[in-house]
Amino acid sequence: MFLAFPLGLLAASVSVGQGCTCGSGPYEGDYFAGDRPESIATYKFVESDKGDPTVIGCADGQREGFADVAKHPRVAGCMAKWEGALSMRAQGDKKPCGDDGVACKAPADACAPGWHLCGTNGKAKDLSERADAASCAAAGPGRFNAAMSHGQTDELCPPKPTPATVFPCEEAGIGSEPVCCGNDCKKGKCTDGVWPGQTAISMGTSEGCGSVTSDRNGGVLCCYDGATAPGAAAGDAKAAGDAEAEGDAKAEGDAEAEGDAKAEGDAKAEGDAKADGDAKADGDAKAPAVDGEPAD
Numbered sequence: 471m472f473l474a475f476p477l478g479l480l481a482a483s484v485s486v487g488q489g490c491t492c493g494s495g496p497y498e499g500d501y502f503a504g505d506r507p508e509s510i511a512t513y514k515f516v517e518s519d520k521g522d523p524t525v526i527g528c529a530d531g532q533r534e535g536f537a538d539v540a541k542h543p544r545v546a547g548c549m550a551k552w553e554g555a556l557s558m559r560a561q562g563d564k565k566p567c568g569d570d571g572v573a574c575k576a577p578a579d580a581c582a583p584g585w586h587l588c589g590t591n592g593k594a595k596d597l598s599e600r601a602d603a604a605s606c607a608a609a610g611p612g613r614f615n616a617a618m619s620h621g622q623t624d625e626l627c628p629p630k631p632t633p634a635t636v637f638p639c640e641e642a643g644i645g646s647e648p649v650c651c652g653n654d655c656k657k658g659k660c661t662d663g664v665w666p667g668q669t670a671i672s673m674g675t676s677e678g679c680g681s682v683t684s685d686r687n688g689g690v691l692c693c694y695d696g697a698t699a700p701g702a703a704a705g706d707a708k709a710a711g712d713a714e715a716e717g718d719a720k721a722e723g724d725a726e727a728e729g730d731a732k733a734e735g736d737a738k739a740e741g742d743a744k745a746d747g748d749a750k751a752d753g754d755a756k757a758p759a760v761d762g763e764p765a766d
Contacts, residue, residue, distance in 0.1 A: 507674035507686040508654070513612040515549065523566070523582035525700045527692045530568025530580075535614040535652055535689060536601070543699035545588065545600040546692045547614035547651065550580035555681040558617035558648060558690070559590055559639045569688065577682070578617070581692035584700065588693040589618035589649060592636035594664040597649065600693055603668035606651035613652045613672045614689035619679045620663045620671050621645025630662055637663065639679035646678025647671040651691055 518526060518533035526533055527546030533539065535547015549569035562576030564583075574580050578587040588597045597606075597616055618637040621644075622629070631637075640646035648671060649663055655670035663669040672687055694700060 505674050506676045507613070507672050509686055510549075510612055510688055511685075513654075515612060516610045524584050527582055527585050527694060528568060528580060529566040529582045530570050531582075532568075532570065534569070535609040535612065535691070536605070537610055542601065542605065543701070544694040544696075545597070546581075546585070547609050547612075548580040548690050548692050549612075549688050550574045550577060550690060551684045551688060552577060555677070555683050557639055557641075557680040558587060558615060558682060559680075574684075577684075577690045580690050584695050585692045586695060587617045588691040589616035589637065592618055592638065594618075594631065594635065594637065595633065596693055597691065598664050601651065603665035606665070607655070607668075607670065608653070609651040611653050612689050613650045613654050613687065614691045615648040615650050615672050615679070615682065615687055616664075616691045617679060618649055618663075619646045620649050620658060620669055621660050622663075641680035642678045643675055646675065646680065647673065648679040648682070648687070652689065 515534040516537045518537040518539055520526075520532050521539070523529055523531045526539060528534075528548035530548075533546045534549045536542040536545050537547075539546075550567060551569055551573045552575065553573065556576055558577050560576040560578065562574060562579035564579060565575070566572065566582075567574035567579050578590070581587055588600070590596075601609075617639055619640045620637070621640070622631055622635055622637055637649075639648075644659060647658060650670050650672040656673045657669070658671045658673065661667050661669045672682075674686070677683060677687055
């Protein structure tokens with residue numbers, strides 16, 4: 471039996487296949503216009519202990535991804551809730567929020583003070599400098615998204631990225647899906663964005679980086695602003711302060727000891743001078759002159 475296909479659709483399929491240079495192929499299955507990411511309602515997250523949000527990375531003080539804080543001090547997976555479909559780069563109000571209570575005004579508000587939503591600047595190294603591909607894939611149950619699409623433009627197959635590439639945050643379509651860490655992230659058309667051949671996404675072209683819902687994409691990736699671990703920076707500052715205080719105390723002690731020694735020396739010298747003066751005066755008093763000559 472001969473099956474007729476519309477020439478336009480066939481031509482589009484051929485041109486897509488010939489033009490793709492950015493990744494290893496389609497999803498595990500196929501692309502569908504308007505497909506949606508799976509619901510996160512059934513995930514059983516592995517959570518960290520509760521702690522200081524500025525160290526944990528999540529505004530509510532608990533991680534759901536990258537739960538081992540000591541192993542992953544500069545990247546955190548945080549679950550959050552917000553109303554409607556929002557861009558991962560939407561401006562929030564910076565009020566603490568998360569999945570355990572208060573809803574967020576924007577996904578970025580799920581990150582604690584001193585942290586930011588990974589990929590907001592469009593640079594792959596924002597994430598690759600804080601996690602490798604293996605730890606990203608094993609970040610925990612669910613999907614945690616960065617604020618960057620995995621394609622460099624809204625075209626299907628953009629050129630391979632370079633360190634200077636700035637990734638956009640597209641709303642929908644193939645290539646728009648956000649870069650993702652977690653056990654349920656999958657590889658799409660373009661796998662080189664952050665880790666060559668290993669970059670995964672939250673599969674579902676209807677919710678690109680620029681239009682995500684918390685029902686299906688409520689996990690976000692938060693990156694620490696500093697170049698060292700949050701606790702290490704505080705520890706270094708404390709150690710420096712302690713050393714400075716110890717130095718000051720030592721200097722003060724040395725100065726005090728030197729002052730005491732000087733005072734003691736002055737007192738001794740003064741005492742010796744007084745004693746010498748007293749002895750001389752006593753000697754002079756005991757030996758009066760005889761017939762105008764000094765006495766022996």
